[in-house]
Amino acid sequence: MLPFFKKNDGEKPKLEGAESAVSSEDILSEEVMEASDETDVETELSLHPAWTLTKEDIYSFQFLNNECPPLKPNQLSLSGINIIQDGDDYRVTAFVRNSLEKAISLGDTTLVLLNENDKVLGRRVFQLAELGEIPARSSRPWNFYFTKKDLLSTNIPAEGWKLAFLLETPVPEKHTLDLEDSWEKALSSANKKQLKKIVEDLGAPKEGEVNFIGLQAKVATEGELQITLLIRNGSKKEVQLEELPLVVEDAAGDIVASGGFKLDNLKVKGNTTKPWTFIFPKEQVTKATPDFSRWKAYPPNK
Structure with missing residues (x-):
């Protein structure tokens, strides 16, 4: 001792x-x-x-x-x-x-x-x-x-x-957008307003449910796949994500990429949605010309 x-x-x-x-x-x-x-x-x-x-x-x-x-x-x-x-x-x-x-x-x-x-x-x-x-x-x-x-x-x-x-943060009555400080500084007022509108139009997830909705996907010139997800927390309690495995499917239902991410204790407050960008390196991208007219990302086996 x-x-x-x-x-x-x-x-x-x-x-x-x-x-x-x-x-x-x-x-x-x-x-x-x-x-x-x-x-x-x-x-x-x-x-x-x-x-x-x-x-x-x-x-x-x-x-x-x-x-x-x-x-x-x-x-x-x-x-x-x-x-x-x-x-x-x-x-x-x-x-x-x-x-x-x-x-x-x-x-x-x-x-x-x-x-x-x-x-x-x-x-x-x-x-x-x-x-x-x-x-x-x-x-x-x-x-x-x-x-x-x-x-x-x-x-x-x-x-x-x-x-x-650590005192409990009051849970908002209405499902709202929650931006990380880095996003708050980087986004323009117009971008923030647009994100808030998207979150409002989607409504709240089911009570107690945490889900992911794709916001943007693109393949960079270097072959990396960049996706931005809305992480939606329907629970009244804060959710803390340390690691997150993800699979990405395109409109054809083909798996475009898969991999795991360490998130350094990413926190999503109760009854809020937080946008986050995930970057798959070229070696994790399995389809050269994906169709992103419709797509989804999800943890495997979910």
Whole structure:
């Protein structure tokens, strides 16, 4: 097991990460108790009963807990302690802090690792029931492990980072267009308006269904096949695509190309459609003169 702290002679431990606090209502999905007249809440150190620590580690956690800023009533917070690399993975140690007047237990929760500019470096669903019951007005240290597949960047700072709760994004009532930032910047106002009209005319997919509709297909001069699909999410939950195998058929029903794509965790928000372009290299194109008067693309065996 990795040590909790890097031992530097003569140096006191310090909080290497920042604080991230949210209303307990956003996480617990229940009404909170009426707040007391206090404006600030100090949290006491609470160690998990199964943890066996040295006196030195207990002192360090106690010292760092005292360094944490006070919370407002009815908040949950993550206060970063340190990050230690273990091969390709990272162990993030942080205080889980509870300013409520009652003990709480948490379930499966999505946490994100952010840099000092709030850029997402990693994301993972954690089983926070393992934390046990967190007493009222307390701070419990815990280890959160981000594996290589959870990380979106290998540039993990030693200080200034933040561990945060990922709050659910409100799902739009009407099925809408969702553009990636790069598309938002690249497309003209006329192109955006046209895409919005296409999405509106198509209507929403069936509830809970994710499907693909071809928007544009062309063979480049180098022999590459470029297709643009509308990825339509009929679920209320965000869909995250890491890898996507695709087969393309033309109007004759012939397979034009097939291959797999790594998407770097492409996210499609609930009840939205996102356009995305896929490029098949020449060696994956199996028909020289496809008929794209009608065509479709789909995951194989679907």
